[in-house]
Amino acid sequence: MEQLLNKIQFPSDLRKFKEQQLPQVCKELREFIIESLSKNPGHFASSLCSVELTVALHYVFDTPNDKIVWDVGHQAYGHKILTGRRERFHTNRKLGGIKPFPSPDESEYDAFAAGHASNSISAALGLAVAAETHGSKEQVVAVIGDGSMSGGLAFEGLNNVSSTPNNLLIILNDNNMSIDKSVGGMSQLLISMHSSRLYNKIRHTIARGLTKIGLLNRERANSLTRFNNGLKAMLYRQKNIFEGMCTRYFGPIDGHDVLELVRVLRLIKDMKGPKMLHIHTVKGRGYEPAEKNATVWHQPGIFDPETGERIVSDDGIPRFQDVFGETLLELARTNPNIDGVTPAMPTGCSMNILGKEMPERFFDVGIAEGHAVTFSAGLAKGGRTPFCNIYSSFMQRAYDNLIHDAALQRINMVLCLDRAGIVGEDGPTHHGAFDLAFLRPIPNITIASPYDECELRRLMYTAQLPDKGTFVIRYPRGKGKLKDWRCPLEAVEVGTGRCLKEGTDVALITLGPIGKTLEKAVGKAAADGISVAHYDLRFLKPLDSNMLHSIGQKFGKIITVEDGVTAGGMGSAIMEFMAANRYTPTIRTIGIPDKFIEHGTVSELYEMCGMDSNAVYEAIRDIQGKC
Numbered sequence: 001m002e003q004l005l006n007k008i009q010f011p012s013d014l015r016k017f018k019e020q021q022l023p024q025v026c027k028e029l030r031e032f033i034i035e036s037l038s039k040n041p042g043h044f045a046s047s048l049c050s051v052e053l054t055v056a057l058h059y060v061f062d063t064p065n066d067k068i069v070w071d072v073g074h075q076a077y078g079h080k081i082l083t084g085r086r087e088r089f090h091t092n093r094k095l096g097g098i099k100p101f102p103s104p105d106e107s108e109y110d111a112f113a114a115g116h117a118s119n120s121i122s123a124a125l126g127l128a129v130a131a132e133t134h135g136s137k138e139q140v141v142a143v144i145g146d147g148s149m150s151g152g153l154a155f156e157g158l159n160n161v162s163s164t165p166n167n168l169l170i171i172l173n174d175n176n177m178s179i180d181k182s183v184g185g186m187s188q189l190l191i192s193m194h195s196s197r198l199y200n201k202i203r204h205t206i207a208r209g210l211t212k213i214g215l216l217n218r219e220r221a222n223s224l225t226r227f228n229n230g231l232k233a234m235l236y237r238q239k240n241i242f243e244g245m246c247t248r249y250f251g252p253i254d255g256h257d258v259l260e261l262v263r264v265l266r267l268i269k270d271m272k273g274p275k276m277l278h279i280h281t282v283k284g285r286g287y288e289p290a291e292k293n294a295t296v297w298h299q300p301g302i303f304d305p306e307t308g309e310r311i312v313s314d315d316g317i318p319r320f321q322d323v324f325g326e327t328l329l330e331l332a333r334t335n336p337n338i339d340g341v342t343p344a345m346p347t348g349c350s351m352n353i354l355g356k357e358m359p360e361r362f363f364d365v366g367i368a369e370g371h372a373v374t375f376s377a378g379l380a381k382g383g384r385t386p387f388c389n390i391y392s393s394f395m396q397r398a399y400d401n402l403i404h405d406a407a408l409q410r411i412n413m414v415l416c417l418d419r420a421g422i423v424g425e426d427g428p429t430h431h432g433a434f435d436l437a438f439l440r441p442i443p444n445i446t447i448a449s450p451y452d453e454c455e456l457r458r459l460m461y462t463a464q465l466p467d468k469g470t471f472v473i474r475y476p477r478g479k480g481k482l483k484d485w486r487c488p489l490e491a492v493e494v495g496t497g498r499c500l501k502e503g504t505d506v507a508l509i510t511l512g513p514i515g516k517t518l519e520k521a522v523g524k525a526a527a528d529g530i531s532v533a534h535y536d537l538r539f540l541k542p543l544d545s546n547m548l549h550s551i552g553q554k555f556g557k558i559i560t561v562e563d564g565v566t567a568g569g570m571g572s573a574i575m576e577f578m579a580a581n582r583y584t585p586t587i588r589t590i591g592i593p594d595k596f597i598e599h600g601t602v603s604e605l606y607e608m609c610g611m612d613s614n615a616v617y618e619a620i621r622d623i624q625g626k627c
Contacts, residue, residue, distance in 0.1 A: 001024070003028065004017065004021060004024055004025050004028055005025060005028040005029055005032060005081075005086070008025070008082055008086070009084060009086075010082075010083060010084050011058035011059075011063050011082055011083060011109075014055070014058055014059055014082060015058075015059055017059075019059075019259060019262060020259075022055055022056075022059060022258045022259065022262065023258055023259070025055055026051050026052050026055050026258050029051050029054075029055065029078050029081060029082070030048060030051050030285075030286045030287075032081060032086070032089075033047055033048060033051070033077055033078065033081070034048070034286075034287055034305050035305055036089055036090060036092070037077075037300075038302065038303050038304065038305040039090075039302065040090055040091075040092060040093070040094070041093075041299065041300065041301045041302055041425075042077065042092055042093055042100070042299065042425075043073075043074040043075075043077065043100075043298065043299055044284070044287075044290060044297050044298065044299060044300055045283040045284035045290045045294040045297040045298050046072075046074035046075045046145070046175075046283060046298065047074065047075055047076070047077035047078060048283070048284050048285050048286055048287055048290060049075065049173070049175050049255075049281040049282055049283045049284065049285050050075035050076075050078060050143075050173060050255075050281065051078050051256075051285070051286070052255060052256050052257065052258040052261055052281075053143070053171065053173060053255055053261060053279065053281070054075075054076075054078035054079050054082065055078070055082070055258055056258050056261035056262045056265055057141060057143075057171075057265070058079075058082055058083075059262055060262055060265040060266055060269060061139060061141065061265075061269065062139075063083070063109055064083075064108045064109045064111075065138050066138050066139040066140070066141070067111035067112075067124070067127050067138060067139070067140045067141065068109075068111055068141045068143060069111050069112045069114070069120045069123050069124040069127065069140065069141065069142045069143065070102050070110075070112075070114045070120065070143050071114060071117060071118065071119065071120035071142070071143060071144040071145055071148045072101075072114055072115070072116070072117045072145065072148060073100070073101030073102050073114035073115060074145075074298075075143070075145065075173065076101070076102050076114065077089075077092070079102070079109070080092070080098065080102075080107075083107055083109035083110075084107065084109070085098055085106075085107065093425040093426075093427075093599055094425070094599075094600065095598070095599065095600030095601065095604045095605075096600075097599075099427060099598075099599060100425060100426050100427045100429075100599050101113070101114050101115045101426075101427065101429060102114045111124075111127065111140075112124070112127070113429070114429075115426075115427075115428075115429020115430065116393070116394060116397070116429060117145075117147065117148040117151050117367045118144070118148045118149075118150075118151025118152070118153040118154040118367060119153055120142040120143060120144045120148070120154075120157075121142050121144060121153075121154055121157030121158060121161065121168075121170060122153060122154075122156065122157035122160070123142070124140050124141065124142035124168055124170070125140075125142075125157055125160060125161055125164065125166060125168055127140045128140040128166040128167060128168040129164055129165070129166055132165060132166060132167070139167065139169070139269060140167075140168055140169070141168075141169045141170075141171060142168065142169070142170045142171065143171045143173060144170065144171070144172060144173065145172075145173045145174075145175065147344060147366070147367055148367055149172065150344070150365075150366030150367045150368050151366075151367045151368055152368060152370060152371065158170075158241075158242070158245055158247065159245065161245070161247055161274045162245040162246040162247055162274065163246075166273075166274055167271070167272055167273060167274070167275075168274045168275070169268065169269065169274075169275045169276075169277065170242075170247070170274070170275065170276045170277070171276075171277045171279065172251075172276060172277070172278045172279065173255060173279055173281055174252065174255075174278060174279060174280050174281070175255075175280070175281045175282060175283045242276045246274075247274045247275065247276050248271070248273060248274065248275045248276065249275075249276045249278065250264065250268060250275065250276065250277045250278065251276075251277055251278030251279060252278040252279060252280050253277070253278070253279055253280070254279070254280060255279030255280055255281035256281060256282070256285055261279070264277065265277070283297075283298075284297050287308075288308070289308035295347050296310075315479075316483045317479045317480065317481065317482065317483055318453070318479065318480070318485060319350075319477075319478055319479050319480075320418070320453065320456065320475045320476060320477070320478065320479070320480055320513075321348070321349050321350040321418055321477075322350050322353075323453045323456055323457065323480070323485055324349065324350055324351075324389070324416060324418070324456065324460070324475070325349070325350025325351055325352070325353035325354065326350075326353060327456070327457045327460050327461075327489075328340060328351065328353070328354050328387055328460065329353050329354050329357060329358075330489070331460060331461065331464055331489070332354055332358060332361060335385060335464055337383065337384050337385040338361065338384075338385045338386075338387060338464060339361045339362070339363065339379055339384050339385070339386045339387070340354045340355065340361065340362045340363065340386070340387050340389070341363045341365060341372050341375060341376045341379070341386050341387070341388040341389070342363070342364055342365070342372065342388070342389045342390070343364075343365055343366065343367055343368050343369045343371070343372040343390060343394065344364060344365075344366050344367045344368075345389070345390075345391065345418075346362070346364050348391070348418070349389040349391075349416075349418045351364075351387075351389055363375070369390055369394050369395065369397040369398040369401075370397055370398040370400070370401045371401075372388055372390060372398065373388060373390075373398040373401040373402050373405060373406060373415070374401045374405040374406075376388040376406075376413050376415075377401075377405040377406045377409070377411045377413060379413070380406075380411045380412050380413040381409070381411060385412065385413070385414070385464050386413050386414065387413075387414045387416060387460075387463075387464075388413060388414065388415050388416070389416040389417075389418055390415070390416075390417060390418070391417070391418050391419040391430070391432065392417040392418065392419050392420040392421070392432025392434075392435045392474060393419065393423075393429065393430050393431060393432050393433070393434075395415075395417055395432075395435060396434065396435075396438070399438060402415070402439075402442065402445075402470070403442055406445075406470045407442050407443060407444040407445050407470050408444070410444050410469050410470070411469070411470055412466070412467065412468060412469060412470070413470055413471070414460070414463040414464060414471050414473065415470065415471070415472045415473070416460075416472075416473050416474075416475075417432065417435055417472060417473070417474040417475070418475065418477070419432050419476065419477045420432035420435060420449070420474035420475055420476055420512070420563065420564070421433070421474075421476045421477075421512070421514070421563030421564060421592075422476075422563060422592070422597065422602050422605045422606060422609070422611075423476075423477045423602070424477065424478075424599070424600065424601055424602045424605065425599050425600065425601065426599065427597075427598055427599030428596040428597055428598060428599075431592075431596075431597055432474070432476075432564070433564055433565050433592045433597070434564070434565055435472075435474055435564065436474070436511075436540055436562060436564040436565070436568075436569040436570055437564065437565050437567060437568035437569045437572075438568075439472060439540075439541075440540060440541060440568065440569070440573060444469055444470060445469065445470040445471070445472055445541065446463075446468065446469060446470070446471045446472060446494055446495075446539065446541060446542070447472045447474070447539065447540040447541040448463075448471070448472065448473050448474075448492075448494075448538060448539050448540070449473070449474050449475065449511050449512030449513075449538070449540070450473070450475055450512065450513065450538075451500075451512065451513060451515050451516060451536045451538065452480055452481060452482055452485075452513060452516055453480045453481075453482045453485035454482065454485055454487040455492075455538070456473070456475055457485070457486075457487060457489055458487070458489065458490055458491070458492045459473050459492060460473065461489040461490065461491060462491045462492045462494065465491060468494070474512065475512070475513065476512070476513055476563065477602075478602065480513060480516070481513075481516055492538070494539065494542070495539050495542035495543065495544055495545075496538065496539065496544050496547070497535055497536055497537045497538045497539065497544040497547045498535070498536050498538065498547075499533065499534070499535050499536075499547070500515070500534040500535065500536050501522060501532070501533060501534040502533055503531040503532045503533030503534070504531040504533070505530050505531045505532065505557065505624055506525075506530060506531075506532045506533070506555065506557045506558070506559060506620055506623060506624055507532075507533050507535060507551045507554070507555040507557070507558045507559070507585075508521075508522065508532050508533065508534045508535065508558075508559050508561070508616075508620070509535045509537055509551070509558060509559070509560045509561070509570075509574060510534070510535070510536060510537065510560070510561045510562070511536075511537045511538070511540060511561075511562050511563075511570045512562070512563055513563075514561055514562065514563045514611065515534070515536050515561070517606075517612075517613060518534075518561060518613055518616050519534075520613045520617075521613045521614070521616040521617040521620065522534050522620075524613075524617045525617060525620045525621070525624075528621065528626060530620055530621070530624050530626065532620060533551075533554075533555070535547065535551065537570065540570055540573060541573075543573060543577060545577070548574070548577050548578075548581075549581065552577075552578055552581060552583030552585065553583070555585055556584075556585050556586060557585060557586050557623045557624065558574065558578075558585045558586070558587045558588070559587075559588045559589075559590065559616070559619055559620060559623060560574050560587065560588070560589050560590065560591075561590045561591065561611065561616060562589075562590075562591040563591070563592070563611070564591055564592060565591060565592045565593075565594070566589045566590070566591040566592065566593065566594075567594055569591055570591070571587070571589030571590070571591060572589070574587065574589075575587055575589070586623060588619055588622075588623055590610060590611055590615070590616060590619060591609070591611065592609055592611070593609060593610075597609065
């Protein structure tokens with residue numbers, strides 16, 4: 001059979017095909033994704049589930065003149081392949097290669113940046129209203145997954161959609177839960193009726209005529225929509241939230257029937273007013289191992305596409321998240337008040353370990369970071385000891401909740417920030433770059449970062465002790481250094497650092513696991529005759545004032561290294577302390593510079609930012625006057 005995908009450079013090429021050829025395009029696109037991701041890992045199951053939708057959207061709509069706004073971006077690999085990036089797709093998520101998520105900087109087909117969840121409706125509504133204001137005929141589509149619908153921003157957008165003149169089309173890609181269900185032949189009849197051109201032509205003509213004679217304004221139009229939706233609800237014997245918010249609802253339909261998708265999209269694309277198309281899809285569609293276990297195959301790593309065998313190396317060193325998960329369960333077994341809370345990342349943060357043994361003390365609140373923090377604060381106010389685990393970059397969405405609902409009330413809760421610092425291939429939307437800087441000004445909180453896995457366990461034990469307030473522990477993605485990490489659970493005195501190595505020439509102050517990676521730099525400096533004292537700060541807040549006074553009195557040269565932005569972070573805190581206490585050392589701060597860092601491996605990005613062992617070694621030589 002003639003290959004079709006190789007003939008598609010851009011969607012305009014796709015639109016030259018006959019409709020009957022689209023299933024073959026979908027088959028080839030799915031095979032291309034499977035083969036590509038088996039060698040160069042990425043987001044797998046979500047991209048497979050959206051193949052037919054992607055083909056249908058680019059076939060029906062005049063992209064890039066018409067705009068598609070993808071939510072999160074996990075489901076957009078097919079979109080990238082069809083929009084001029086197929087030949088470079090092997091560079092996806094690699095340094096200097098294709099970006100991991102949609103980005104307008106990369107392609108005009110990427111209408112809006114997508115990294116975090118639930119922003120598509122709001123962003124697409126803005127684009128739709130702007131088009132309406134400028135008299136443009138461009139159409140705007142928001143594609144949102146059901147997981148993202150749990151985010152508060154999605155409902156804020158929906159609320160505004162119902163009250164703002166627009167022609168936005170929202171596609172709900174429902175792949176693991178049913179918001180609504182089809183009820184027999186009546187359901188199919190209503191779908192056909194409400195998506196027919198004749199029905200909608202008559203509906204639009206009547207509405208336009210009533211508007212001309214002054215009998216239909218926006219408020220009355222909404223009333224008619226509510227009446228229409230009420231009639232549907234009576235016939236269905238059910239109603240959904242979208243119709244309740246004056247958004248016309250169609251579906252659910254099979255999201256893997258590309259010809260049906262094309263048919264329905266053509267019928268509803270020119271309808272006036274906001275519309276919701278609900279489709280059912282299956283994560284991992286077309287690849288049996290992924291269909292059976294979509295969670296594992298969300299981002300499976302390298303695998304054999306023929307057998308489905310994942311290529312996993314095991315050196316016996318656990319990931320930080322696994323140490324967290326095992327330690328949380330260990331603590332929960334002895335402390336009956338401990339609960340676990342996560343915003344839709346139970347496997348990603350390893351809280352599923354607690355959930356499996358103690359499901360009644362485990363709460364997955366969905367993609368709702370602000371709610372996760374405030375819910376945890378409520379648990380704590382009620383006498384519980386919640387461990388709330390949120391990825392560092394996602395924590396940005398819960399900043400207000402942390403200030404008003406936790407810190408202000410001196411709430412005793414533990415906030416664990418996974419994926420802190422440079423995370424690697426997921427790029428700027430996922431790097432945990434800012435938490436140290438944005439948390440540091442908040443009163444009534446403790447901020448700590450463990451040097452290694454044993455320190456993580458000790459900090460977790462300390463955090464759950466009585467009257468510790470809001471206790472933040474941040475740690476990185478990936479593996480640490482220790483095989484033997486099951487150390488005794490012992491308390492750490494809050495606000496104390498430690499000297500890891502004595503020295504006389506230069507003081508190196510680090511915070512968190514990045515300090516472990518710089519032992520090599522200290523050793524190389526010693527071989528050059530430079531005596532470096534290495535200090536593990538451990539707590540950014542409160543600072544160890546005794547240790548810092550000792551450093552200020554003893555050293556005229558200080559280097560700080562942190563896996564976070566230098567602007568306002570740990571280095572800034574050290575400089576403020578030294579200035580406030582009239583110490584005048586030369587201080588060099590090393591960390592993430594004042595720019596967004598692209599995607600690549602962690603080691604590549606450390607080198608790019610001057611945070612790797614060689615760069616720190618050169619900084620030591622430079623500050624000591626050896627360069």
